[in-house]
Amino acid sequence: MIRQNQKIINFLNIVSDAALVFCSFYAALFIRFELLHGHTSLELLSARYLLVVAGYSILVVLVYAALRMYGSYRFKEPGGEIATILLVNAVATLGFMAFLYITRVMEFPRLAVFLFWLLSSAAVIGKRMFVRSLLRHYRKLGYNQKHVLLVGCGPIAEQYLAGLAAEPHLGVTVDGYLKAGSGEENLSALAASDSADPFLKTYACPCLGSYRQLEPLLERQPFDEVIVALEPHETTQIKPTIAAVEKQGVRISLIPFYSDYIPSHPVINTVGNSKLIDLRATPLDNLGWALCKRGIDIIGSLILIILTSPIMLITAIGVKLSSPGPVFFKQERIGKDRKPFQMLKFRSMRVTGTEQTGWSTNADPRKTRFGSLIRKFSIDELPQLFNVLLAQMSLVGPRPEVPYHVQHFKEEIPLYLVRQQVRPGITGWAQVNGLRGDTSIEERVKYDIWYIENWSLWLDIRILFKTAFGGMINSEQMAIQSKPGQRG
Numbered sequence: 265m266i267r268q269n270q271k272i273i274n275f276l277n278i279v280s281d282a283a284l285v286f287c288s289f290y291a292a293l294f295i296r297f298e299l300l301h302g303h304t305s306l307e308l309l310s311a312r313y314l315l316v317v318a319g320y321s322i323l324v325v326l327v328y329a330a331l332r333m334y335g336s337y338r339f340k341e342p343g344g345e346i347a348t349i350l351l352v353n354a355v356a357t358l359g360f361m362a363f364l365y366i367t368r369v370m371e372f373p374r375l376a377v378f379l380f381w382l383l384s385s386a387a388v389i390g391k392r393m394f395v396r397s398l399l400r401h402y403r404k405l406g407y408n409q410k411h412v413l414l415v416g417c418g419p420i421a422e423q424y425l426a427g428l429a430a431e432p433h434l435g436v437t438v439d440g441y442l443k444a445g446s447g448e449e450n451l452s453a454l455a456a457s458d459s460a461d462p463f464l465k466t467y468a469c470p471c472l473g474s475y476r477q478l479e480p481l482l483e484r485q486p487f488d489e490v491i492v493a494l495e496p497h498e499t500t501q502i503k504p505t506i507a508a509v510e511k512q513g514v515r516i517s518l519i520p521f522y523s524d525y526i527p528s529h530p531v532i533n534t535v536g537n538s539k540l541i542d543l544r545a546t547p548l549d550n551l552g553w554a555l556c557k558r559g560i561d562i563i564g565s566l567i568l569i570i571l572t573s574p575i576m577l578i579t580a581i582g583v584k585l586s587s588p589g590p591v592f593f594k595q596e597r598i599g600k601d602r603k604p605f606q607m608l609k610f611r612s613m614r615v616t617g618t619e620q621t622g623w624s625t626n627a628d629p630r631k632t633r634f635g636s637l638i639r640k641f642s643i644d645e646l647p648q649l650f651n652v653l654l655a656q657m658s659l660v661g662p663r664p665e666v667p668y669h670v671q672h673f674k675e676e677i678p679l680y681l682v683r684q685q686v687r688p689g690i691t692g693w694a695q696v697n698g699l700r701g702d703t704s705i706e707e708r709v710k711y712d713i714w715y716i717e718n719w720s721l722w723l724d725i726r727i728l729f730k731t732a733f734g735g736m737i738n739s740e741q742m743a744i745q746s747k748p749g750q751r752g
Contacts, residue, residue, distance in 0.1 A: 291383050409436070416493035580610070597667075599656055
């Protein structure tokens with residue numbers, strides 16, 4: 265049933281996308297000619313115009329389909345979908361305009377080009393977000409459920425059930441599970457023997473038998489999918505389990521017992537018949553996405569340097585007047601690929617010439633009053649825009665640390681140096697979620713790793729918006745007295 269429902273949803277999705285693109289074309293022309301100039305041309309409704317626009321709409325939908333944008337929303341994040349729609353619509357609109365310019369089949373003003381891209385993108389994205397929210401709502405209510413059978417009853421299976429319980433909007437119902445047994449048990453007898461079944465009590469997931477009874481169970485009861493969650497000592501069951509499921513033509517997914525080590529979006533390479541899972545592949549390994557991020561860094565840092573130049577000038581004067589010493593504080597930090605660089609900040613503490621390995625703390629007595637003020641609103645971080653321009657940093661990424669801490673934490677915190685696979689940032693996912701200053705390094709690393717594995721342009725935009733609207737305000741107290749120390 266779930267497959268039939270998905271086919272209907274996919275068909276409606278395709279038709280509605282094409283209709284929205286088609287209507288956006290005429291909406292753009294209506295705004296351009298009727299609303300802005302009070303002029304309407306009946307030629308816009310001619311068969312020639314209708315055929316050309318209909319052909320374009322179908323072509324765009326075919327591109328969406330080629331990029332696998334028609335399918336279940338259950339496990340897809342909206343950020344990647346939005347970025348894809350914006351990019352496809354931009355390229356398609358420019359290509360359409362080039363086609364019209366060469367063929368001269370119709371006139372299309374430049375303002376209408378922008379309006380067409382804006383309206384078609386907003387319409388398709390808005391519709392998809394609405395459908396996504398509607399489906400999630402109904403799945404929470406118990407409709408449009410995907411019925412699965414779980415093979416396994418150990419910690420891996422329990423982790424899967426706990427994940428589903430925490431995300432009811434996914435709309436996945438586990439009708440039961442199978443466990444190890446001798447193979448001679450009667451289904452009802454085995455299920456009845458588990459009166460204290462923890463899965464049944466906690467997740468309403470009953471035992472339906474043993475592994476050897478998988479095939480007859482699939483013959484009697486329809487399932488949308490079988491989830492295999494076997495423990496390391498049960499690997500000999502993988503081959504017969506897969507064979508039994510595929511014999512019945514049922515979809516199957518495997519949760520490997522080493523899933524905790526696999527990133528969110530692993531890359532699988534093939535060498536002969538061997539499949540290699542790249543545990544540390546990231547979206548930024550793609551040259552196109554890396555160039556996009558770098559382009560945003562260059563353009564964004566230039567714009568921000570221009571916009572904040574009056575603030576930086578006032579800050580430089582304030583630093584100079586607040587205490588003797590240089591305007592900028594330079595400190596060696598570790599960047600991408602573990603390469604050191606000199607990170608710039610406005611000096612917020614008194615110069616003492618002591619060690620540079622210690623962090624400042626809340627109400628640190630080494631800070632000047634003016635330094636406390638600029639750190640309160642992260643104004644001291646603004647010179648790092650020049651680090652971004654020099655490709656030493658990015659606008660968004662994990663915060664860089666001094667060599668001393670890198671050497672220390674890599675021995676104590678798993679995956680700490682994975683952060684060095686990307687350029688460090690002025691702001692990051694950990695920072696906008698409150699992990700700034702004197703906070704848990706372990707928690708910061710978890711957020712940084714998640715950011716690296718799930719990077720997208722949309723995620724960077726979200727982080728920048730959160731930063732702009734309160735994400736860079738610290739809770740540090742003002743300095744009251746001075747003691748020796750150095751930190752900038």
